[in-house]
Amino acid sequence: MELKNCVYKFINNNDEINYIGKAINLNSRIVSHNHLPEECYNSTFVIEYSEFETKTKDDIDILEKYFIAKYNPKYNEIYKNKDLTIGIEETKNIDWKLYDKNNFAIRNYLKFINDIEFKLNNIQIDIDIMDYYLMFTMIQNFTYQFYERYKSYEKLNNTEKLDLYTTEFDELKNKDTFEKIFLLQNKVSKEIKEKVDSIFAKNKLLEYSIHLPQQHIKTQYGKLDRVMNLIQLNECINLSDNTFKLYIDYKCKYYDTSKQLTVWVKCRD
Structure with missing residues (x-):
């Protein structure tokens, strides 16, 4: 044409x-x-x-x-x-x-x-792999506890369910474990964001977001059905070479297609 x-x-x-x-x-x-x-x-x-x-x-x-x-x-x-x-x-x-x-x-x-993806695939951050391992396992345990408690609410009416839901969540959230998760997540997220931001610096063509692997809870019509994507540790953490899995979604503002890149981030030795 x-x-x-x-x-x-x-x-x-x-x-x-x-x-x-x-x-x-x-x-x-x-x-x-x-x-x-x-x-x-x-x-x-x-x-x-x-x-x-x-x-x-x-x-x-x-x-x-x-x-x-x-x-x-x-x-x-x-x-x-x-x-x-x-x-x-x-x-x-x-x-x-x-x-x-x-x-x-x-x-x-x-x-x-290709240059962007090469740099993303060679990210190294200044954290200990065991810090990330600890954070991940804490999140997994927290999600499982939360799910197990929520299952007992399914026979209650909506008002009773909401009251118990809020109480139980606050109880779990206020534990020392949750505080440790929060601190570790902040540390890991800050390190990763600084590295990824430096790669995308001076570039306004691409919009991007960063995602760590974690459990997802499927909710349908207000009812909890089941835990989805229960991630095995060996699927997202490799202790032998000090790496962990990271997802980076990016899209060019001029193109309709978007892409998710799976990256293995190197921690300090």
Whole structure:
């Protein structure tokens, strides 16, 4: 499908616009692009475009100049740094679309993701593996105790159940064990977050979240059915090489797909 009368943007990994151009035929223009510095192409990870209903070539020329003046891209040399106080009717509610053909931006993005994943797979943190082991087993014991007590509530009415639920949970929560879990979780989470944040630093393309393996309790219509995903220690902790399992979910703000990466984090020897 031909994409005609377009304005396009080259966007870097910090979600900044590298360059803005125009194209009578976008596919042909992107394929033949070669007049910019190599560093512009190498740092472009996303290309966006918008098609316009224009009657003359001059129309698209004016639109290109308007967007260059508005956004001041790094690699455009003319029409930059203009003090605009007016708008163009055709630019209101503009629909920028992702240009996802097989081009240099896609290759750069995939290389960028591979570099991120390589660094994530080589995380080392300054905690003792036994601290993590202790935290994990405490969480497992706490979850099991909580589940066993909750099972006895199923024959009670909702009001009685809620009262007992709150009382029992507070009783467990106030124990020394819970405090130890809390302190260890904070220590582990802080170390991990600092490492992961440093890898994603100066990158605004990716949104990410971090998850530690843990039990999940399935609730349906307010009734506890069963404990799901009871994790075996050897599935998420390897004491022989001082590593534990971590999940990192990430998604590019310009792409619909998301990915979960399983990482084995190295603790200090």
